[in-house]
Amino acid sequence: xxxxxxxxxxxxxxxxxxxxxxxxxxxxxxxxxxxxxxxxxxxxxxxxxxxxxxxxxxxxxxxxxxxxxxxxxxxxxxxxxxxxxxxxxxxxxxxxxxxxxxxxxxxxxxxxxxxxxxxxxxxxxxxxxxxxxxxxxxxxxxxxxxxxxxxxxxxxxxxxxxxxxxxxxxxxxxxxxxxxxxxxxxxxxxxxxxxxxxxxxxxxxxxxxxxxxxxxxxxxxxxxxxxxxxxxxxxxxxxxxxxxxxxxxxxxxxxxxxxxxxxxxxxxxxxxxxxxxxxxxxxxxxxxxxxxxxxxxxxxxxxxxxxxxxxxxxxxxxxxxxxxxxxxxxxxxxxxxxxxxxxxxxxxxxxxxxxxxxxxxxxxxxxxxxxxxxxxxxxxxxxxxxxxxxxxxxxxxxxxxxxxxxxxxxxxxxxxxxxxxxxxxxxxxxxxxxxxxxxxxxxxxxxxxxxxxxxxxxxxxxxxxxxxxx
Amino acid sequence: xxxxxxxxxxxxxxxxxxxxxxxxxxxxxxxxxxxxxxxxxxxxxxxxxxxxxxxxxxxxxxxxxxxxxxxxxxxxxxxxxxxxxxxxxxxxxxxxxxxxxxxxxxxxxxxxxxxxxxxxxxxxxxxxxxxxxxxxxxxxxxxxxxxxxxxxxxxxxxxxxxxxxxxxxxxxxxxxxxxxxxxxxxxxxxxxxxxxxxxxxxxxxxxxxxxxxxxxxxxxxxxxxxxxxxxxxxxxxxxxxxxxxxxxxxxxxxxxxxxxxxxxxxxxxxxxxxxxxxxxxxxxxxxxxxxxxxxxxxxxxxxxxxxxxxxxxxxxxxxxxxxxxxxxxxxxxxxxxxxxxxxxxxxxxxxxxxxxxxxxxxxxxxxxxxxxxxxxxxxxxxxxxxxxxxxxxxxxxxxxxxxxxxxxxxxxxxxxxxxxxxxxxxxxxxxxxxxxxxxxxxxxxxxxxxxxxxx
Ligand SMILES: Cc1cc2nc3c(=O)[nH]c(=O)nc-3n(C[C@H](O)[C@H](O)[C@H](O)COP(=O)(O)O)c2cc1C
Numbered sequence: 041x042x043x044x045x046x047x048x049x050x051x052x053x054x055x056x057x058x059x060x061x062x063x064x065x066x067x068x069x070x071x072x073x074x075x076x077x078x079x080x081x082x083x084x085x086x087x088x089x090x091x092x093x094x095x096x097x098x099x100x101x102x103x104x105x106x107x108x109x110x111x112x113x114x115x116x117x118x119x120x121x122x123x124x125x126x127x128x129x130x131x132x133x134x135x136x137x138x139x140x141x142x143x144x145x146x147x148x149x150x151x152x153x154x155x156x157x158x159x160x161x162x163x164x165x166x167x168x169x170x171x172x173x174x175x176x177x178x179x180x181x182x183x184x185x186x187x188x189x190x191x192x193x194x195x196x197x198x199x200x201x202x203x204x205x206x207x208x209x210x211x212x213x214x215x216x217x218x219x220x221x222x223x224x225x226x227x228x229x230x231x232x233x234x235x236x237x238x239x240x241x242x243x244x245x246x247x248x249x250x251x252x253x254x255x256x257x258x259x260x261x262x263x264x265x266x267x268x269x270x271x272x273x274x275x276x277x278x279x280x281x282x283x284x285x286x287x288x289x290x291x292x293x294x295x296x297x298x299x300x301x302x303x304x305x306x307x308x309x310x311x312x313x314x315x316x317x318x319x320x321x322x323x324x325x326x327x328x329x330x331x332x333x334x335x336x337x338x339x340x341x342x343x344x345x346x347x348x349x350x351x352x353x354x355x356x357x358x359x360x361x362x363x364x365x366x367x368x369x370x371x372x373x374x375x376x377x378x379x380x381x382x383x384x385x386x387x388x389x390x391x392x393x394x395x396x397x398x399x400x401x402x403x404x405x406x407x408x409x410x411x412x413x414x415x416x417x418x419x420x421x422x423x424x425x426x427x428x429x430x431x432x433x434x435x436x437x438x439x440x441x442x443x444x445x446x447x448x449x450x451x452x453x454x455x456x457x458x459x460x461x462x463x464x465x466x467x468x469x470x471x472x473x474x475x476x477x478x479x480x481x482x483x484x485x486x487x488x489x490x491x492x493x494x495x496x497x498x499x500x501x502x503x504x505x506x507x508x509x510x
Numbered sequence: 511x512x513x514x515x516x517x518x519x520x521x522x523x524x525x526x527x528x529x530x531x532x533x534x535x536x537x538x539x540x541x542x543x544x545x546x547x548x549x550x551x552x553x554x555x556x557x558x559x560x561x562x563x564x565x566x567x568x569x570x571x572x573x574x575x576x577x578x579x580x581x582x583x584x585x586x587x588x589x590x591x592x593x594x595x596x597x598x599x600x601x602x603x604x605x606x607x608x609x610x611x612x613x614x615x616x617x618x619x620x621x622x623x624x625x626x627x628x629x630x631x632x633x634x635x636x637x638x639x640x641x642x643x644x645x646x647x648x649x650x651x652x653x654x655x656x657x658x659x660x661x662x663x664x665x666x667x668x669x670x671x672x673x674x675x676x677x678x679x680x681x682x683x684x685x686x687x688x689x690x691x692x693x694x695x696x697x698x699x700x701x702x703x704x705x706x707x708x709x710x711x712x713x714x715x716x717x718x719x720x721x722x723x724x725x726x727x728x729x730x731x732x733x734x735x736x737x738x739x740x741x742x743x744x745x746x747x748x749x750x751x752x753x754x755x756x757x758x759x760x761x762x763x764x765x766x767x768x769x770x771x772x773x774x775x776x777x778x779x780x781x782x783x784x785x786x787x788x789x790x791x792x793x794x795x796x797x798x799x800x801x802x803x804x805x806x807x808x809x810x811x812x813x814x815x816x817x818x819x820x821x822x823x824x825x826x827x828x829x830x831x832x833x834x835x836x837x838x839x840x841x842x843x844x845x846x847x848x849x850x851x852x853x854x855x856x857x858x859x860x861x862x863x864x865x866x867x868x869x870x871x872x873x874x875x876x877x878x879x880x881x882x883x884x885x886x887x888x889x890x891x892x893x894x895x896x897x898x899x900x901x902x903x904x905x906x907x908x909x910x911x912x913x914x915x916x917x918x919x920x921x922x923x924x925x926x927x928x929x930x931x932x933x934x935x936x937x938x939x940x941x942x943x944x945x946x947x948x949x950x951x952x953x954x955x956x957x958x959x960x961x962x963x964x965x
Pocket of ligand 1: 097138169260261277278
């Protein structure tokens, strides 16, 4: 394909383990935990030449009114473990795990990502998140949580330390020279770090994989989050369901890159999205309508409202208007859900205004505010819309979250991807082997001489240390 | 509780302290030698727990580590030292073990670089250094295999029990019921410095010369390790079977009465639960531990489904089984409900022609510059000779053996292509896998969730 003139559309896929994003009641809906589901979706999107497979993380089951929240899909694997398994049944697809920086330690996390990068031949990515409440902390030694400001400084320092650990081996440290009897150099893996959150030193066990550093992903929309992304991340995973808001976010984040000496193409912005494809636009629209109502059952609508209002609203009619009463600040009402982050009173005000403007019932309102970007239509319509969104500066591509597990992207891959390929905005085949290759990112910064195992040193395709058998 | 990392030593290149007794990588401090003489001094009249040679099924596990358990193994012809940290090398080894119908393979691991000294890091460059995360490695191998059990080692001193529990449960999902877990404590100060949030007892040269004395300062780490396993087990039970109901009529995905907080409170940590990962195919993945003395026997009695021990001859095996039985009694474990399988560890150098394996080991020793000694008995000989030994020791009541190949792939291939057929000829080993889960291979039932039972 002569694709040179047009921006490429980057595509990724997520298999959701929580929230009301899949129609679990559909007879076609399979297990969200069985390995077959992960393999099936990953192999489907690899066939579609996607950049990566993505997993979110939540380290505690959500609770509502003091009990485990039971209305949405729930139950997920440990991310790096399942992605290591997927590395064995895929060959090119990037594998991106969300891993919290608040309830982990850098030595272990850096080691696990280096392992995934080795096992996958350079396909690892890390979505660095913090956590928003004390609730999750009750599962960990640290207990509780850190003040919000500290969570961000810890995350930044965590990443700094992880990079030191990845850089602690250079390629020439692993000799494996049987004749000379030298396996590794005596300095291999040596590191030391002293900072506000970490004071550690010693030797790191794991020479990094082909990418040196996994691709760093950020998700979070606050000003601090955007700065963190502009300075440190290579992909942003965002959520917008209006293109004007998406374009504004895109412009703002790309503008911030220059401050850190980076180019706009050094950070890709990939909002979460779904695609509902049918033979005709009309059929797709009807199905999309059905899906959105399936995703927000009457009970789910009330539960979401209760989360914001902080009080029992079970007496209200989901198909009626929003309650006239004011929210109460009961932080214990729904735990483990990001819905609190803006403050209840403000959120309630915004929701009520929106519902009045558009004459929305409770359920319609929850569908409206909870929705992700959804592309609906025939394969041609969907391909055109995605292309247009990317070409006009709304995003660099999308993380598609199918509404059915695991077959929800079959139609997209079989019917939309070929049109994107025809248009010259999506690769016909992989041109590289690492996730960095797929994303068009330059190699991670390295200590002098480092080229990464399995590939020649950058810019010096020859020089290999004597006795280096790799 | 006593006993622990066994300072009788094996060049276990990853050895840190094991909750049930790990190995001393130097071997230099071995007070008894590794020639199998120690067991000879054991009680001759120890009860033999099982009768006939081939009555009970014999189980075989293989312990995989680096290029093999001899410190010079990576320098052997046929070794692939440049690939020890890469997937394709391990995929080949595990496929070979599965061809041999092995019950399970174990993967060594530690959160510090390998060292020749049990309690200290070193600067040696002539031995294998570097490792990858064993749980992730095992998960990677899961889709590439169909029957063999996969048992990674993890540290339980510096890690989060919650993360470990969901990792092993995920391995069980990914392997469709073939996950095990070998929890291991870490006493090395150097490992603690990698985390910077606690200190661990600093062992001295004197401590590590004897398994009983080394265990004393580590008592607290062992009990914390047992707490980590208990927390994990509760998390594995925290979703009952059938918790996922997908009841479209009421809009409920879960039956929340079948999803439980575990409210675990230990001495150093607490875990609220429930797990984020639904109950896995085996319900309870298999916990395996290695033990050389009283403390780790008690750890095994509290925590394990399989305990690997290190006898040096048949009477020694019987004596150790008696000690394990005492530990089981002391902890009050009901072995009818929760059987404890016993395996004996052996380092093996195997060649078909008599004398060849011993000469090979001598040559490796020379390359290494020191005689290789181990916490476990070292067998050098023919597959037929090893079959004789295994059946003899098996008759003491051991359920099986965890064989540590001296060199890879040579000694693994000898196990799968010579030893296994020899045992099959004698009617002592399976000729095909009869089940697809690790519990199934060992004849262990899938437990019901404790929370379901409580009702
Ligand atoms: C699209 C999106 C996806 C997110 N996914 C996760 C996740 O999987 N796990 C998690 O703990 N936090 C997740 N977060 C939370 C963020 O990482 C971040 O901690 C939070 O949004 C606060 O950052 P902010 O104030 O910059 O928005 C996500 C946020 C967004 C916007």
